[in-house]
Amino acid sequence: MRKIAAATAVAVALLANGLVGAGLGVATAAPAAATKPMSLYSPSALVLTVEPGTGDDEGSVQRAVTLSCAPTPSGTHPAAAAACAELKRVQGDFTALAPIGRPMCTQLWQPVTVRADGVWNGKRVSHVQTFPNTCIKSAAMGGVFEF
Amino acid sequence: MRKIAAATAVAVALLANGLVGAGLGVATAAPAAATKPMSLYSPSALVLTVEPGTGDDEGSVQRAVTLSCAPTPSGTHPAAAAACAELKRVQGDFTALAPIGRPMCTQLWQPVTVRADGVWNGKRVSHVQTFPNTCIKSAAMGGVFEF
Numbered sequence: 001m002r003k004i005a006a007a008t009a010v011a012v013a014l015l016a017n018g019l020v021g022a023g024l025g026v027a028t029a030a031p032a033a034a035t036k037p038m039s040l041y042s043p044s045a046l047v048l049t050v051e052p053g054t055g056d057d058e059g060s061v062q063r064a065v066t067l068s069c070a071p072t073p074s075g076t077h078p079a080a081a082a083a084c085a086e087l088k089r090v091q092g093d094f095t096a097l098a099p100i101g102r103p104m105c106t107q108l109w110q111p112v113t114v115r116a117d118g119v120w121n122g123k124r125v126s127h128v129q130t131f132p133n134t135c136i137k138s139a140a141m142g143g144v145f146e147f
Numbered sequence: 148m149r150k151i152a153a154a155t156a157v158a159v160a161l162l163a164n165g166l167v168g169a170g171l172g173v174a175t176a177a178p179a180a181a182t183k184p185m186s187l188y189s190p191s192a193l194v195l196t197v198e199p200g201t202g203d204d205e206g207s208v209q210r211a212v213t214l215s216c217a218p219t220p221s222g223t224h225p226a227a228a229a230a231c232a233e234l235k236r237v238q239g240d241f242t243a244l245a246p247i248g249r250p251m252c253t254q255l256w257q258p259v260t261v262r263a264d265g266v267w268n269g270k271r272v273s274h275v276q277t278f279p280n281t282c283i284k285s286a287a288m289g290g291v292f293e294f
Binding site: 042043044045046047049058060061062063064065066067068074075076117118119122123124126 | 189190191192193194196205207208209210211212213214215221222223264265266269270271273
């Protein structure tokens with residue numbers, strides 16, 4: 001859908017004023033677009049991390065994945081498409097990720113801290129949140145931080 | 148798929164031992180456990196951005212790419228392998244990226260700001276640097292911020 005729209009825009013641009021340079025850069029897509037794929041949309045590129053503790057100590061980050069949601073979901077996130085869908089639903093607002101039902105978790109204090117840094121739809125994102133334990137984290141954040 | 152698997156696991160856990168809290172915590176983690184590739188190495192996952200200006204204004208980020216360097220170079224960076232090689236050479240220290248020869252650039256003031264956020268070898272990275280113009284940026288930062 002997005003690709004079709006982009007291709008249409010390019011075609012219109014070419015027909016309208018023959019902007020060969022700008023137009024071709026996109027039209028030849030695969031190899032050439034590698035150098036400048038960012039012109040037709042606002043980028044959404046994130047690093048998501050999960051680390052034990054409250055995030056105050058300068059501990060080692062055990063898990064980190066990349067997630068890019070434009071033009072297509074990609075990255076080392078194991079379920080990039082689903083994570084992008086969840087983030088699109090809340091327009092990149094990590095505080096609005098809805099809990100999955102009512103979490104059935106203990107209140108055991110084994111804190112875990114999640115972070116999201118990068119860009120969503122062209123706007124800078126920096127979200128940090130600590131949960132009492134992994135179960136509560138998973139219940140609150142859905143699939144975005146499941147990796 | 149994931150939800151179904153999780154639900155099944157939950158049902159089994161409930162039936163088996165009724166450990167509602169702990170059981171759920173483990174059960175919901177089960178599907179994700181299949182996709183845990185991060186245990187054998189420290190992660191290196193970054194979001195790199197380039198934006199016009201000095202970075203003080205809350206402007207829109209025009210370009211952003213993801214770059215993951217472990218276990219293999221990947222991401223939306225157009226030259227992920229080369230960028231990872233450069234970063235490995237300086238062990239993730241963005242201030243140590245060597246300039247390519249002597250830059251032949253004007254001193255025209257059209258500032259551009261680069262940022263790197265994420266994790267390098269398990270350690271959190273947050274680097275911001277402003278250059279007088281794109282030519283000087285490219286000369287100083289090599290291929291890492293060429294996208």
